[in-house]
């Protein structure tokens with residue numbers, strides 16, 4: 001398992017990440033992209049878009065999504081192809097996951 005987040009300040013909004021890994025990356029309604037944890041991998045879907053309530057989590061550097069092993073290759077490819085160089089993939093860290101809140 002790895003973790004991923006997007007620095008929305010650098011996102012160009014082209015959507016390449018979602019084309020490559022649609023279970024990890026999703027468009028927000030302001031035209032920037034965010035990360036998510038899909039129900040098919042985690043039991044329920046959480047979108048790290050800064051929204052309120054169930055199914056939402058913080059965005060930016062606090063909006064860290066877990067990447068299941070089956071999606072690591074496509075997530076890394078998305079990060080490599082990202083023109084904004086704003087997809088941050090990190091080693092799994094439970095303390096970071098616990099700090100997400102929500």
Ligand code: SF4
Pocket residue numbers: 006010011012013014015016017018025032033078081082083084085086087
């Ligand atoms: S590939 Fe990078 S720049 Fe493009 S939408 Fe995704 S996060 Fe934003």
